[in-house]
Amino acid sequence: MDIAAVIAEREAERYTLHSQYLNEQMVRVLKTIGYDVSFKHGAGPYLYDSDGRRYLDLLSGFGVHAIGRNHAEVRKALKAVLDSDLANLVQMDASILAGVLAERLLHHVPYLDKVFFANSGAEAVEAAIKFARCATGRPGIVYAEHAFHGLTYGALALNGDANFRGGFEPMLPGCVAVPFDDLAALDRALAAQTIAAFIVEPIQGKGVNIPSEGYLAEAAALCRKYGTLFVADEIQTGLGRTGRFLAVEHWNVEPDMVLLAKALSGGHVPVGAVLSRKWIFNKIFNRMDRAVVHGSTFSKNDLAMAAGLATLQVLEAExxxxxxxxxxxxxxxxxxxxxxxxxxxxxxxxxxxxxxxxxxxxxxxxxxxxxxxxxxxxxxxxxxxxxxxxxxxxxxxxxxxxxxxxxxxxxxALNISDSDCDxxxxxxxxxISDSHRVPGxxxxxxxxxxxxxxxxxxxxx
Structure with missing residues (x-):
């Protein structure tokens, strides 16, 4: 199939196709607010529309394009995988690229020992819920109000926005919300010792809510006190987004599990990861007949692993x-x-x-x-x-x-320039100055x- 020809031939039908076969309401939103400009290509932090106009992208696909779009090193890695004719997704085998990517991720997070790969951030959250319940033998999960951890069913049960939850109740049982940055409320929620994990974004994506200086460290201490796992959802904040490899590093916190995704994809191939302590893994995969007790068909595919490896290389090299x-x-x-x-x-x-x-x-x-x-x-x-x-x-x-x-x-993108900041x-x-002129x-x-x-x-x- 000539993909370039398909795109060229059907470009005029871009929004018609989506309205007819996909999400019509999203098309209505784009047209209402004037975002229906038909982007043709992207390079680094920039997007280009059908008329060749350049835009600076401050969304980055919700943080996916941390190293910019179509980075040469990621493209080279993906092409190398395709050209190598690798025996991808054998399942009854051990992937070399997955092993190397796990090794390099844990190099950045040396207090953790094991990696589980998934297809997305939401899948990583789902895995963390299962791992925490199995490892502790407890049913409860605590999350913070205004949190966002994904839209699959388990992750949705940890979503602090009623707009996303509406129409999909009842949620997964045992999930309890506490106010973000409120240690007293967290203490009360954990005190019954029925909570498997406290899953929290170090900085909340919905609102860019930053905790007070001692909150995360004290929250981790409370989790240790009550036998609860402390899980850092770094799906948006991780991989350098906040000026550290992980956001928890700003507060010298060492979680029991760290969840990654988005930027790890290099902007091309979806991937998620759960970084965990060894004893947690040993509770899940504790016998040979439980070697596949949790998994995901495409999770360790060679393209995703190569994209992750190339992304880590770019983060360091640049x-x-x-x-x-x-x-x-x-x-x-x-x-x-x-x-x-x-x-x-x-x-x-x-x-x-x-x-x-x-x-x-x-x-x-x-x-x-x-x-x-x-x-x-x-x-x-x-x-x-x-x-x-x-x-x-x-x-x-x-x-x-x-x-x-x-x-x-x-x-x-994390590699924006001085001129981009200008x-x-x-x-x-x-x-903002124009918004102060009424009428205007x-x-x-x-x-x-x-x-x-x-x-x-x-x-x-």
Missing amino acids: DCVGNATRQGERLLTCFKSMIGRQEFVKDARGKGLMIGIEFGSPQSLKLRAAWSMIESVSTGLFCQLITLPLFKEHKILSQVSGHASHTIKLLP WIERAFETT AAWSLGKTLAAHAIKAGAGAS
Whole structure:
């Protein structure tokens, strides 16, 4: 099959095909907010549309493209696998590439001993739930409010957003929510000693919520006290995103399990990983007849393993972790300087290149009235007055950090340059300044969005 020819021949049907055979509502969203530009190719941190216009991607596929799109080293590794005619997925065999990737991951996390590979972050979460229950003999799982751990059924039971859970209840039994960054609540939840694991994002993706300085270390201590496993979901925060290989390193915490995915794919082949202590593995795979008690058909496929190996090599060779620290500090300093100077900007927080800019009601009466008007239609709608002009006028792709959120999250490639940061700073400064002009172009856009929201709400009812 000539894939390039298929793409060229069917390009004009891009959205028609999706509407007819896939998710029609997603197409409606893209067209409503003007994101239906038909991206043709990507390189590094950039996207290019059908007219050749360049965009700076601050979504990175929700963190998948940590080393940018179509990195030459990853492409070379994948082509090498295809050209080698390897005996892939024999199942009754031991994959060399999986062994090497496991070895190199554990080199970065030396207090853990074993790796289980999966196909995605959600699958890694599912495995962690099973492993924790089996290893401890306990049924309960504790998670934090506002958490996001995936959308498969077990992972969904740990999802702190009712918008995702609605219509799919009842959830997996034994899953208990506690407020994020609340040690007293965690202590109460663990005290009955029925909890197998506390599964937590070191920095919550929905909102870029950062814990207080001692929270994770004390949470790990509470888990040890009550015989509960401490599991760090580093699916978005890991592999250098926050300026360390793992985000937990900022607080000198050593979890019992670490979950990875997203960036490990190199942006090409889905992969997830559970890094674990040996004694946990020995509880799961404790006899030869239980050697396959948990697994996933495609989990150790050679393409995924090669993508992971190439990604680790690029992270080190290009000092992506160091660059994330440097550029993240620069951008965060810029956004923090807007607090007080730009009335709508309430906070800027983050670590490395995981940054959240939070907006809120301003002080001046005129601006406050405008804010209240648009927020009364749909909570979080104001942020679209920032993201849409960023996209249309400044060619920056960004989005809010979650449903009904007032925070825009930045997850650019870890190898962005100084000139990319110049681009980001200019675009945000201009766009946020424009949002303070009432009436103005931003608020005309706001009225249009509000009308769409009201129409959508009426249609849903």
